[in-house]
Amino acid sequence: MADTELNINARNCDTPVNEIYLQAKQLDIGYRNEVVVRDISFTLRQGEAIALIGTNGSGKSTLLKTIVGILGSMGGELSVFGMPPGNNHRRIAYLGQFHASGFVLPLRAIDLVAMGRYPLHGLWRRMGEKDDEIVMAAMKTMGIESLANASLRSLSGGQQQRVYLAQVLAHQADLLIMDEPTTGLDAGGRELYLNAINDELCRGASVIMATHDIQEEAALCHQVMLLAHRVVAIGPPHKVMTPEALLETFGVVVAGENRLHVLECKHGHDDNERQGLNRKRQP
Amino acid sequence: MFDIFIAPFTDNGFMVQALLAGTLVSIACAIAGTFVILRGLAFIGDAIGHGVLPGIALAILFGFHGIIGAAVSALFMIGGITLITQRSRLSSDTAIGLLFVGMLSLGVVIVSRSSSFSGDLTRILFGEILGISRIDILIQLGATIIIAAIAIICARPFLLLSFDPEQAEVAGFSVRLFHNIMLFMIAITVVVSFQTVGTLLVFGLLIAPAGAGALLARRIKAMMLWAAIFGIISMYIGLLVSYHFNLAAGASIILVAVSIFFIVFIIQNLRHRRTGNQKDIIHG
Numbered sequence: 339m340a341d342t343e344l345n346i347n348a349r350n351c352d353t354p355v356n357e358i359y360l361q362a363k364q365l366d367i368g369y370r371n372e373v374v375v376r377d378i379s380f381t382l383r384q385g386e387a388i389a390l391i392g393t394n395g396s397g398k399s400t401l402l403k404t405i406v407g408i409l410g411s412m413g414g415e416l417s418v419f420g421m422p423p424g425n426n427h428r429r430i431a432y433l434g435q436f437h438a439s440g441f442v443l444p445l446r447a448i449d450l451v452a453m454g455r456y457p458l459h460g461l462w463r464r465m466g467e468k469d470d471e472i473v474m475a476a477m478k479t480m481g482i483e484s485l486a487n488a489s490l491r492s493l494s495g496g497q498q499q500r501v502y503l504a505q506v507l508a509h510q511a512d513l514l515i516m517d518e519p520t521t522g523l524d525a526g527g528r529e530l531y532l533n534a535i536n537d538e539l540c541r542g543a544s545v546i547m548a549t550h551d552i553q554e555e556a557a558l559c560h561q562v563m564l565l566a567h568r569v570v571a572i573g574p575p576h577k578v579m580t581p582e583a584l585l586e587t588f589g590v591v592v593a594g595e596n597r598l599h600v601l602e603c604k605h606g607h608d609d610n611e612r613q614g615l616n617r618k619r620q621p
Numbered sequence: 622m623f624d625i626f627i628a629p630f631t632d633n634g635f636m637v638q639a640l641l642a643g644t645l646v647s648i649a650c651a652i653a654g655t656f657v658i659l660r661g662l663a664f665i666g667d668a669i670g671h672g673v674l675p676g677i678a679l680a681i682l683f684g685f686h687g688i689i690g691a692a693v694s695a696l697f698m699i700g701g702i703t704l705i706t707q708r709s710r711l712s713s714d715t716a717i718g719l720l721f722v723g724m725l726s727l728g729v730v731i732v733s734r735s736s737s738f739s740g741d742l743t744r745i746l747f748g749e750i751l752g753i754s755r756i757d758i759l760i761q762l763g764a765t766i767i768i769a770a771i772a773i774i775c776a777r778p779f780l781l782l783s784f785d786p787e788q789a790e791v792a793g794f795s796v797r798l799f800h801n802i803m804l805f806m807i808a809i810t811v812v813v814s815f816q817t818v819g820t821l822l823v824f825g826l827l828i829a830p831a832g833a834g835a836l837l838a839r840r841i842k843a844m845m846l847w848a849a850i851f852g853i854i855s856m857y858i859g860l861l862v863s864y865h866f867n868l869a870a871g872a873s874i875i876l877v878a879v880s881i882f883f884i885v886f887i888i889q890n891l892r893h894r895r896t897g898n899q900k901d902i903i904h905g
Contacts, residue, residue: 406787406790407790407791408791427792427793428793430791433788434787436787437784437788438659438785443783443784444841444843444844445839446839446840449840449841450784453780453781453784456781456794457792489839490839491839492839515791
């Protein structure tokens with residue numbers, strides 16, 4: 339963990355922090371005419387990261403899907419790069435939670451990572467040498483360059499997760515939006531991931547992620563939003579992550595040696611979240 | 622000795638036409654079937670297969686080309702499936718299942734007005750690959766080219782859709798548009814394939830070769846290539862067996878295709894078990 343501490347502290351790069359990438363004012367989110375969380379207000383600037391923390395079904399994924407434009411907002415204002423959501427395909431990289439399992443797709447790892455370049459090239463434009471270099475660099479960042487030509491389904495769940503994260507990195511987007519990005523990663527994978535996010539922030543990209551990890555990932559972020567069907571708290575991690583706020587967010591918190599142990603009160607994924615895309619199409 | 626493998630085709634023009642049609646249809650089904658499997662659209666593919674029956678029945682009754690009737694029915698099915706998927710509060714499987722059973726029975730009801738009821742019905746349900754005309758083959762060639770063009774042009778959105786429709790949407794590819802293009806591609810495939818093996822069995826041609834390909838390939842192109850090879854082999858062996866033993870051609874072809882799938886399935890499993898055991902020994 340010492341290395342991780344070092345990485346977190348290394349976020350002292352001089353990123354120009356000025357332009358507002360993401361702004362929500364009294365935003366209500368939900369699906370199928372049912373509001374999940376009301377009155378969300380926050381600002382995310384260039385080079386900043388925000389972590390959404392909460393139990394399953396607390397509204398984290400719903401907020402991410404609203405930001406990328408898959409779900410419509412249900413009230414209030416939301417602007418992404420100064421525009422309504424869904425207008426910035428080239429600038430946003432998104433990794434959802436419920437994609438097809440890598441165990442069924444007849445693809446090589448490198449093919450899946452290369453898909454991260456598609457938003458920049460659309461239907462027609464050919465991928466060039468530069469794209470190949472970026473794809474390989476992303477795989478190297480996640481420590482999977484030797485697996486490039488391996489069949490995706492021959493990889494373990496953790497290795498597949500590294501492939502998905504390499505895909506996000508390969509986009510070289512201005513805004514990275516990730517839902518539970520560290521699912522299934524081992525300690526080495528988590529460290530590579532935290533380093534990669536740190537590099538992305540230093541490059542001037544912004545990050546918004548939903549996570550259960552209140553120790554490392556949250557510490558890397560400039561802001562933390564605690565969600566429990568409402569915004570429990572939002573602000574810098576050291577101010578927001580109080581035992582009281584965490585108790586309200588998660589239900590049960592046990593303080594141990596230099597660590598907070600969170601026991602979640604609710605388990606199992608909400609199937610409604612999985613159906614998000616279809617829900618938007620409801621009349 | 623080799624006569625039994627070649628003579629049926631050198632001696633009979635209709636067998637050559639059948640093999641030619643079968644080859645074209647195998648290529649079309651390899652491309653469409655690959656995406657049917659990747660996107661998990663097997664049930665919708667099956668529904669479109671059965672749903673084309675009423676149009677073909679009307680074509681027989683009023684004397685126009687079956688492919689036109691099948692195309693109209695297929696478009697109706699796509700519309701119905703799209704509507705159901707968007708509006709249904711039930712699982713869409715239920716409503717799509719009822720739609721296809723409804724279309725199937727409507728087709729049978731229409732055919733029952735025909736003077737040669739059972740003969741017509743058998744031809745529609747089980748195909749008439751030995752009665753394929755040159756015009757049919759030209760239509761199949763055109764359709765196969767269109768299907769290949771769609772797969773090439775839409776390769777990126779189709780791949781993203783197979784991985785995660787939400788990611789496709791965020792990447793700027795309209796899920797609604799490209800999903801419907803994919804359904805359209807499947808429908809064309811069904812429409813030009815039903816003559817070879819019939820509406821009841823066309824689903825097998827769509828799924829079995831591509832399924833066997835999925836077990837072997839680690840790239841989409843390779844999966845399509847395997848599927849086309851397995852499809853063409855099924856056509857050849859199926860036609861040969863039906864010729865020598867006087868069996869129903871369409872059903873023989875599908876039986877071979879499904880057998881190939883299970884042979885590949887079993888070989889793959891045995892191989893994995895063996896390599897799995899070896900791993901255990903190494904790690905143990």
